[in-house]
Amino acid sequence: GIISIIWFILGTIWVYSVFTRVCFNNEDGRCYCNSVCYWFAFVMITITYILLVIIIIVVCVVLVLSVQMFDRRQIEANTDGYEELQTPEPDTPIANVDPEENQLTGGLFLGDDTFINYNTTSETGRTH
Numbered sequence: 001g002i003i004s005i006i007w008f009i010l011g012t013i014w015v016y017s018v019f020t021r022v023c024f025n026n027e028d029g030r031c032y033c034n035s036v037c038y039w040f041a042f043v044m045i046t047i048t049y050i051l052l053v054i055i056i057i058v059v060c061v062v063l064v065l066s067v068q069m070f071d072r073r074q075i076e077a078n079t080d081g082y083e084e085l086q087t088p089e090p091d092t093p094i095a096n097v098d099p100e101e102n103q104l105t106g107g108l109f110l111g112d113d114t115f116i117n118y119n120t121t122s123e124t125g126r127t128h
Contacts, residue, residue: 008048015041 015038024035 008045011041012045015045 018031018033019042021031022033022038023029023031024033024038026032
């Protein structure tokens with residue numbers, strides 16, 4: 001794995017660094033390289049880099065979309081640990097257990113956010 005990456009980087013440096021100096025006609029010259037071999041290496045390295053950039057872009061887009069979908073599903077499922085409060089119908093009796101005093105409390109919801117507490121018989125605004 002690591003040796004292949006190092007070999008690829010060294011090949012990239014060599015192929016791209018001699019791009020303007022390579023000669024394909026003079027087999028005895030110091031800058032000679034077989035044209036098929038050179039262009040094959042050049043094209044393969046270039047395609048590899050293009051595919052690498054495309055893969056990185058696709059992975060980033062998928063991650064962003066998956067985070068957005070996860071957030072949307074979490075909001076829709078209301079998984080924050082609280083039940084969604086729903087307004088009861090008018091004239092609906094409401095009973096709760098007060099955990100601090102261990103007693104039943106309740107009242108009557110009249111609508112328009114008016115709640116009559118059975119324990120104190122005073123009208124108060126409904127609280128959530």
